[in-house]
Amino acid sequence: MDGNLEISLDKLPVRALDAIEENGVERYPHELSYDEKRVSLIRRIDFAWALETDEERERKKKQKKKNSKDATATWQWQSMVENLQLAHQELSVIIDLINTVEANDAVTVAGMTRPKPLPNEVLSDLAVSAATKLQCYRHLGKYFKQSAKALEQQIAREARFYGALIRLQQNWKVKRQRVAAPSSSNEGFTIDLFDNSLYDSATISRPSSLSVIHIEHDSAGMLAINLPSNSCHSLHFGFLGVHSADIPKESSKIKTHGSVDQTTRDSQKESMSDDESVKETHLLLREVHQSIFNDQVFDMVNREAFNQSAGVNVTGIRENYLQLSIGQGTSLFISLVPSSKGDDQAVDTANAQNLESAIVSLDSFDDVKSGEGKHDITEKKWGFPNRISCEIYLQQIVHEHAFIKGKDRPNSSGTRVSGQSGKVGSGLLGHFSLSLAHRIFSNRVLMKLENVVCRVPYLHLMTHPTWHSRTSSWTIFMKVPQSILHVESQSQKSDFQNMKDAIKSQFRTKVVVNDDRINVEGEGAPNVVGLFKRSSEDICSVNKYDCDLADLPVIILQQVASQVIRWLHEEALMVGIKTNRDFLCLTFELEQGETVSLVAHVDPEDIQGCISWWLVMEDGFAEDWKLQMDMSDGASEYRKFLGHLSLDVLYSTLMDLVSLCGGGGNH
Amino acid sequence: MNKGTGVGTGPTAAAAAAAAQKQKTMMQRVETDIGNIVENFTQLVNVARVNDPAVGNSQEAFMMEMRAARMVQAADSLLKLVSELKQTAIFSGFASLNDHVEQRSVEFDQQAKKTDRMLARIGEEAAASLKELESHYYSSARRTAESA
Numbered sequence: 001m002d003g004n005l006e007i008s009l010d011k012l013p014v015r016a017l018d019a020i021e022e023n024g025v026e027r028y029p030h031e032l033s034y035d036e037k038r039v040s041l042i043r044r045i046d047f048a049w050a051l052e053t054d055e056e057r058e059r060k061k062k063q064k065k066k067n068s069k070d071a072t073a074t075w076q077w078q079s080m081v082e083n084l085q086l087a088h089q090e091l092s093v094i095i096d097l098i099n100t101v102e103a104n105d106a107v108t109v110a111g112m113t114r115p116k117p118l119p120n121e122v123l124s125d126l127a128v129s130a131a132t133k134l135q136c137y138r139h140l141g142k143y144f145k146q147s148a149k150a151l152e153q154q155i156a157r158e159a160r161f162y163g164a165l166i167r168l169q170q171n172w173k174v175k176r177q178r179v180a181a182p183s184s185s186n187e188g189f190t191i192d193l194f195d196n197s198l199y200d201s202a203t204i205s206r207p208s209s210l211s212v213i214h215i216e217h218d219s220a221g222m223l224a225i226n227l228p229s230n231s232c233h234s235l236h237f238g239f240l241g242v243h244s245a246d247i248p249k250e251s252s253k254i255k256t257h258g259s260v261d262q263t264t265r266d267s268q269k270e271s272m273s274d275d276e277s278v279k280e281t282h283l284l285l286r287e288v289h290q291s292i293f294n295d296q297v298f299d300m301v302n303r304e305a306f307n308q309s310a311g312v313n314v315t316g317i318r319e320n321y322l323q324l325s326i327g328q329g330t331s332l333f334i335s336l337v338p339s340s341k342g343d344d345q346a347v348d349t350a351n352a353q354n355l356e357s358a359i360v361s362l363d364s365f366d367d368v369k370s371g372e373g374k375h376d377i378t379e380k381k382w383g384f385p386n387r388i389s390c391e392i393y394l395q396q397i398v399h400e401h402a403f404i405k406g407k408d409r410p411n412s413s414g415t416r417v418s419g420q421s422g423k424v425g426s427g428l429l430g431h432f433s434l435s436l437a438h439r440i441f442s443n444r445v446l447m448k449l450e451n452v453v454c455r456v457p458y459l460h461l462m463t464h465p466t467w468h469s470r471t472s473s474w475t476i477f478m479k480v481p482q483s484i485l486h487v488e489s490q491s492q493k494s495d496f497q498n499m500k501d502a503i504k505s506q507f508r509t510k511v512v513v514n515d516d517r518i519n520v521e522g523e524g525a526p527n528v529v530g531l532f533k534r535s536s537e538d539i540c541s542v543n544k545y546d547c548d549l550a551d552l553p554v555i556i557l558q559q560v561a562s563q564v565i566r567w568l569h570e571e572a573l574m575v576g577i578k579t580n581r582d583f584l585c586l587t588f589e590l591e592q593g594e595t596v597s598l599v600a601h602v603d604p605e606d607i608q609g610c611i612s613w614w615l616v617m618e619d620g621f622a623e624d625w626k627l628q629m630d631m632s633d634g635a636s637e638y639r640k641f642l643g644h645l646s647l648d649v650l651y652s653t654l655m656d657l658v659s660l661c662g663g664g665g666n667h
Numbered sequence: 668m669n670k671g672t673g674v675g676t677g678p679t680a681a682a683a684a685a686a687a688q689k690q691k692t693m694m695q696r697v698e699t700d701i702g703n704i705v706e707n708f709t710q711l712v713n714v715a716r717v718n719d720p721a722v723g724n725s726q727e728a729f730m731m732e733m734r735a736a737r738m739v740q741a742a743d744s745l746l747k748l749v750s751e752l753k754q755t756a757i758f759s760g761f762a763s764l765n766d767h768v769e770q771r772s773v774e775f776d777q778q779a780k781k782t783d784r785m786l787a788r789i790g791e792e793a794a795a796s797l798k799e800l801e802s803h804y805y806s807s808a809r810r811t812a813e814s815a
Contacts, residue, residue: 125721126717128721129717129718129721129724130717132721132724132725132728133715133717133724133727133728136727136728136731136732137715137731139732140711140731140732140735143735143739144735144738144739147739147742151742151743151746154746155746155749158746158749158750158753162750162753162754162757165757166756166757169757169764170764170767170771171771174757174758176754176758453805459805460801460802460805460806461801461805462798462801462802463797463798463801465790465793465794465797467790
């Protein structure tokens with residue numbers, strides 16, 4: 001308030017006469033009610049002073065603004081702040097007044113009307129609202145974009161995942177379990193590697209823990225399969241004492257994926273395309289599948305090894321390792337090796353080596369004869385079949401028997417059929433061990449045969465592949481030289497004889513090995529009965545059931561020598577000389593009752609030749625002989641060692657003897 | 668339900684009925700979701716007009732956010748439907764799967780036969796070579812004896 005005090009005067013509350021009418025009625029002014037009085041009092045309050053001060057202030061501020069406009073940069077919200085302050089002030093005044101009036105209980109506020117907004121206020125309100133709304137829409141727009149991006153990513157991830165899953169499903173059995181709470185890494189998909197097509201479910205005692213593989217997402221959302229390291233096994237086979245360091249480093253079964261840990265896989269995966277990762281997963285599943293099969297093979301071997309009828313003895317057992325003795329002093333081992341690279345394998349290699357060197361099988365050297373030790377070892381080393389082929393064979397027979405036997409195999413060859421009959425009785429392991437034993441034995445037989453054949457020039461050895469795992473067969477040919485045949489052919493009379501002779505130019509001895517039984521069958525050897533009857537059958541068979549090979553060379557040589565004797569005998573008959581044939585001896589009768597015999601002597605150990613010939617003369621007149629004689633004893637027979645003669649020389653010797661006999665020959 | 672699909676036997680009819688029901692449910696879900704999206708978007712566009720009392724604007728702002736969230740949720744639900752369909756396709760596409768399995772079986776059988784033939788051929792060739800080599804070896808002038 002300023003210094004001047006304004007005073008307003010009211011009328012006295014005296015009832016002043018307003019008007020008098022002619023009839024004397026006095027008219028007084030209408031009395032105001034209490035409320036009306038209050039209202040009139042309020043109306044009389046003059047707010048001009050407040051308005052004036054406000055206007056002054058505004059004027060001052062405008063001046064200030066004008067003054068300071070050029071000097072300083074005004075804050076953009078300054079005017080708004082001032083307006084707000086003014087509005088606040090006005091409001092506070094009005095509110096105070098209203099409160100005062102109401103406090104005095106004289107007046108209540110009937111209503112307040114908003115002052116009509118000015119156009120610029122309207123427009124600014126509108127602008128603010130529009131801006132707010134626009135802001136809201138922009139915010140929504142961003143939200144939609146974010147959501148769209150996230151959903152697209154999710155679609156992409158799912159597309160990759162399901163694409164890979166569909167491709168896997170082409171080859172593998174995918175199953176789904178309803179997972180109660182599907183986590184981000186596991187939606188309940190699994191791959192079942194258990195084979196329902198097994199012929200004999202009892203054969204497979206337990207499904208492997210690897211049979212069910214969980215499909216998970218990796219960090220990129222792509223399909224991933226996580227396997228614990230060293231969970232895949234490969235089969236390892238070997239002969240004790242022979243294969244010392246043959247752990248399959250170079251084997252194709254090395255698994256490089258199963259044991260790589262997850263982090264490296266992730267880092268590699270980012271750089272791989274989807275195709276490659278699906279291929280890798282296929283490979284991994286295939287490896288697991290193979291590993292399960294290897295486990296089953298080992299399981300089967302374990303079970304059958306303790307079966308007495310299998311014919312094998314268990315000589316050592318450890319975890320995932322089995323050592324068997326299959327007879328003939330041979331021991332082998334079968335083990336499951338974790339197929340992994342790196343340190344684990346080195347450890348396994350060392351372990352296996354230690355094991356093999358520690359458990360030296362003394363049985364391997366049981367039949368080492370004195371003086372033949374080194375030779376035998378070499379022989380044994382050479383005679384063992386290839387380790388990897390044995391592995392493959394074992395897997396093949398298990399696969400064939402356990403998985404395929406129930407189904408038709410239209411292309412099964414005769415050997416397989418016959419082979420299967422052998423399996424039924426002794427079981428798969430029995431058959432396998434018998435096959436191995438046979439292979440080792442037949443190698444030894446072959447060595448013996450080759451030794452014999454190499455030392456006799458006119459013998460040929462021919463191998464007949466039987467395509468049977470437990471049978472081997474060879475033929476030893478003795479061929480009459482062409483020169484002799486040529487000579488004979490000049491003196492042929494009939495075609496029949498020609499043919500007959502043509503047949504006789506080859507003499508065969510057949511050697512068949514079944515398991516460990518050697519059967520020698522040859523023509524030209526007279527049997528005992530034939531000797532008595534003075535006639536020889538064309539074919540005699542000499543069967544010998546003997547695991548010891550020592551007799552085989554002697555028998556073969558005897559067979560061959562008897563064939564030579566027979567041939568000579570027939571040649572002599574052909575030129576008209578009567579000769580007597582004994583087992584290894586051809587006897588000519590001379591004029592004075594003397595006999596001269598051509599005797600064969602067989603010695604398998606003779607390096608220069610296994611068959612040597614002696615000329616034996618019997619009956620007196622020794623001093624008349626012009627031949628030089630070796631008098632080994634005082635008997636009435638004289639023997640001359642002719643040496644190791646070829647067939648040509650034998651033939652000419654024969655002819656000499658024939659001429660000595662004095663018989664007229666046709667030549 | 669919908670047993671009149673024309674299939675004769677019991678289980679197949681039930682399975683066909685179940686499949687039809689499932690299909691119907693899925694279609695309903697699809698329609699619901701798409702209706703949701705459309706309706707919410709329509710409402711969003713409708714409130715673009717600026718109201719006179721500004722109070723309505725803030726109310727509309729909240730409503731817009733809510734409708735936007737609903738739209739996104741409907742889209743997500745559609746995606747899940749698509750995943751379900753994919754899974755169903757994976758596990759129910761028996762015809763194509765069987766065909767594929769058959770095809771692969773045939774391929775593998777052929778490969779097995781081919782391998783067998785190849786092995787037989789290899790065996791025969793090896794036998795023939797062995798025979799020839801043996802005859803040459805034993806016919807040759809010099810034969811080294813096997814010694815230790």
